[in-house]
Amino acid sequence: MGPSTSPPEDPAEISFAEGQQEAERSIKKLCTRLLPGWSELKEEDMQMSKISGGISNLLVKVEPPAPLQPVAVKVFGEVFGDKTELLIDREAEKHTLLRLNAVGFGAPVVGLFGNGRIEAFLPCKTLTPEEMADPGFVPHIAARLRAFHDLPGMDAADATTSAPASAPASAPTPAAAEAAAAGPGPQPHVPSPQSSQWDAIFGWLDMAEQLSFEHDPAKQAAFDKVDFKAMRAELTLLRALCGRVASPRVFCHNDLLSGNILVIAPSTTGPAAEAPEPSTSAGAATSGVAGGATADVLGGGQLQFIDFEYSCAGPRGFDLGNHFNEYAGFDCDYTRFPTLEQQAAFFRHYLKPGELQALAAAARARRPAELGGAAPQAAAEAAALEGLAAEACIYALASHAYWGVWSFIQARYSPIDFDYLDYSALRWAEYHRRRAEFVALVDKHYPA
Incomplete structure (x- = not known):
């Protein structure tokens, strides 16, 4: 494209x-x-x-x-x-x-x-976190996200849209050069966040390790408690765990929180406002989303995504896990993370006709003792949906790491009155709270 x-x-x-x-x-x-x-x-x-x-x-x-x-x-x-x-x-x-x-x-x-x-x-309504997780909106969001992931050519490396991961230190960006000249802080060799999610995480980690909060003793004291060596080792293990699910490479939004999902008023015109029809999903094909009760939530309008500051090609699971993390809303209530049943409902609308059956066949092949030929099709499909949840959940940990490391940089440079170090600690706490549970899902569906 x-x-x-x-x-x-x-x-x-x-x-x-x-x-x-x-x-x-x-x-x-x-x-x-x-x-x-x-x-x-x-x-x-x-x-x-x-x-x-x-x-x-x-x-x-x-x-x-x-x-x-x-x-x-x-x-x-x-x-x-x-x-x-x-x-x-x-x-x-x-x-x-x-x-x-x-x-x-x-x-x-x-x-x-x-x-x-x-x-x-664009005359529009921005979704609230509660609406984003509402069963009426979920089918539309899932189908629209699938249409986004299916965009041709966007998942390929493109020299015009991404800085190379191996950008030489001799060619820093102006902002990085300014920061380096100003004293302790981020170095110029960090790859663009648009290169990949993992490049961003490890690049930002490199930056974070060099930060200093000498101007703010309270922040420095909190920052000194961060064990970057342990964090880097943990992220290396997580990257390997994520690799086991073989998440397909797509073009990811990476920041699909409620504020970046709009319902455009039906009177809006224009080439970008008139979005292409979402891909028909397996769930939509059987539940009447197009003309049933859930259609009313858009009020005749169209669902639209905005703000692609962090978008890049990468594993589909990151977009799914990050989106599910955003169910927590602005008060960061991570107990709202969707259950396996809620995730299954999302995936039924994300998948195209026939894909669930293909995933069920793959699940039978991975787990023949439990899901062999004698097992009912419903059991194989349920296992396939739980396998997708395992993919989303392990990448939800990667999402916590992504924004947890991002917050270190914001804590140093953002003038906004917000405790980014506390926010980072909150993300890492949730990471560790759910880690064993999510890793167990991966072990169950994608054994090493």
């Missing part, structure tokens, strides 16, 4: 150095230069409102007079004085999003500038 046609670009960067008002004026001027039909607009013709200020960006809505359509302007990087480019490859993200736009994923990009982009504003 080739990239879509690039939207208009402007090299200008939005700076907040001279205050919010001047930055807003710059954003409006940028819109008049880049967007068709906006060139004659005056500053007072446009209304601006803040949508969000996230960990790694600022998002504002700019509304012109009718019939022109409003846009969302996203500004990245040093808006809050952070160093998110150490964690996110913005160039890779841009190319990924343009390719995804071409096949109906993400908000349509209508303009690019030096440190951000302009997207079509």
Whole structure:
């Protein structure tokens, strides 16, 4: 799959150095230069409102007079004085999003500038964690995720969308070079997080081991308790365990939390808003999802995924396990992690017709004593679904590790008032709480 046609670009960067008002004026001027039909607009013709200020960006809505359509302007990087480019490859993200736009994923990009982009504003509803886990939404999310995983060409290595894992230390990114010059901190050889989930985990671990919190004795004391040698050894073992399930390589979202799942209002138009029909899943084919009771949850709208900052090709299991971890919601209640029965319901809608039967046959071959020819088909299919759960669960541990290590970097560089070291400890605690249970599932279905 080739990239879509690039939207208009402007090299200008939005700076907040001279205050919010001047930055807003710059954003409006940028819109008049880049967007068709906006060139004659005056500053007072446009209304601006803040949508969000996230960990790694600022998002504002700019509304012109009718019939022109409003846009969302996203500004990245040093808006809050952070160093998110150490964690996110913005160039890779841009190319990924343009390719995804071409096949109906993400908000349509209508303009690019030096440190951000302009997207079509989509009237939508963001799911809550409770809705994301609701049986009414699950079939739609599962089918949409399968459509995402099935995108042609996105699972292949692409030099235009990923930094090579072996990038030489002599060619650091500007952000990494700046951090290195400033003193103790991340080094420039770290691979792009878009290279693979494991590259990101081990690369961020390299960065974390070199961090210093001398400016904050309380943080330094907490950080000094981290046993990086044991953590690295544990992650090496986990990677081998994950390898046993032979999870298929797909293009993964990697951050499919409720806030990144939207229901687009039915009146929305545009090439990226009109998403392709999801793949027909085994569950949807038998439960009437398309026209039954669950169809009402979308209210005639369409499900859409956004925010591909951490997306990359990698094992399907990571996307599944990470998504299930997000059932915990913003209060991190990991007791909400889906049961085997809830996961089975998700997988029935994720799978295409005939796939469950093929997986059942593979389960019979792996476990002939229990699931030989005399065992009923229902038992073999139940075992196949539990095998998928084993894949998702072992990668759920990898997801805890991913965000647990990520949090070390955020603790050092993010200006947001949030205890990232405590959050990391929470993720690692859940990792260890579920480890034996999830490893036992792998041993049962994918013996060494």
